[in-house]
Amino acid sequence: KAGVTQTPRYLIKTRGQQVTLSCSPISGHRSVSWYQQTPGQGLQFLFEYFSETQRNKGNFPGRFSGRQFSNSRSEMNVSTLELGDSALYLCASSSGRGGQDTGELFFGEGSRLTVL
Amino acid sequence: AQSVAQPEDQVNVAEGNPLTVKCTYSVSGNPYLFWYVQYPNRGLQFLLKYITGDNLVKGSYGFEAEFNKSQTSFHLKKPSALVSDSALYFCAVKGSWGKLQFGAGTQVVVTP
Numbered sequence: 001k002a003g004v005t006q007t008p009r010y011l012i013k014t015r016g017q018q019v020t021l022s023c024s025p026i027s028g029h030r031s032v033s034w035y036q037q038t039p040g041q042g043l044q045f046l047f048e049y050f051s052e053t054q055r056n057k058g059n060f061p062g063r064f065s066g067r068q069f070s071n072s073r074s075e076m077n078v079s080t081l082e083l084g085d086s087a088l089y090l091c092a093s094s095s096g097r098g099g100q101d102t103g104e105l106f107f108g109e110g111s112r113l114t115v116l
Numbered sequence: 117a118q119s120v121a122q123p124e125d126q127v128n129v130a131e132g133n134p135l136t137v138k139c140t141y142s143v144s145g146n147p148y149l150f151w152y153v154q155y156p157n158r159g160l161q162f163l164l165k166y167i168t169g170d171n172l173v174k175g176s177y178g179f180e181a182e183f184n185k186s187q188t189s190f191h192l193k194k195p196s197a198l199v200s201d202s203a204l205y206f207c208a209v210k211g212s213w214g215k216l217q218f219g220a221g222t223q224v225v226v227t228p
Contacts, residue, residue: 004159033216043206043218056215090159104150105216107159 002027004093004108012114018079021111025072025093031055032074033105034066037088046089049074078113086115118143120209122219129226135197137222139190139207148210149190151181154221155203163205166190177201197226 005024013019025032033056034046045058049068066076072093078085089112092105120141129135141147148167152160164175171183181192190207207219 035218042220045215045217048215092160104162104165105152105160107152107161109157109159 004091004106006089006091006108006111008111009109010112010114012116013081014116015081015083017081018077019081019113020075020077021089021091021113023074023076023091023093023108025074025091026095026106029093029095029106030072031094032068032072033092033094034074034076035090035092036060037090037110038086043090046076081115083115086113088112118209118215118217120207120217120219122205122207122222124222125220126223126225129197129224131199131226131228132196135192135194135201135224135226137192137205137207137224139192139219141188141190141207141209143209149181149183150208150210150216151175151179151190151192152206152208152218153203154206160206163192197224199226199228202226 007022031050033048036044036046046060047054047066048056052068063079068074088110090107090110092107094105122139127137150165151163153163154160163179164173164181166173166183174180179194181190183190202225204221204223206221208216210216
């Protein structure tokens, strides 16, 4: 079956703009987690959604938001982009009741955001 | 609070030699421990996990990891490294709090 799909794979934005990233989980998976990966900070947890509800949230400013739809697809939005938001944004899905319950996350290839 | 540490930024090993990537953790309660691998410009791939039971866990691509409760470690091992094992390896821990936390990652370089 198809894996986790993230779109777009690459994008370039300028400071002050906003961006929306999309994630389609593996069919049947109800939990979606988002991570930010940068060379300096490593993998940072953004948030997790399960059945359209945010279950966990990391330590990111309110400019970072997300949502999950009834078909389990998820989007994350970053408003008022800053240079430091340049990163690889990874989405992961899980078949468990919560994305963190079993820990076996299935990751997409990521969306690489460059902010100029 | 839970945390996970990977003390080595990079591990260099010759092909055919044993490979070890170190991981230590701190968590309340019984830990769930994981290893993931990331190839360039790719997402993370699950390698193996320890939930309970035998301290030696076998995973994908010939990798295994040993859980040591007294040393709070979960080192990843492979008896004979391949050039294709060159990648970024992440250890992760989940405690009673429920959030999966990743280490900083260890770059493995296997030379022919």
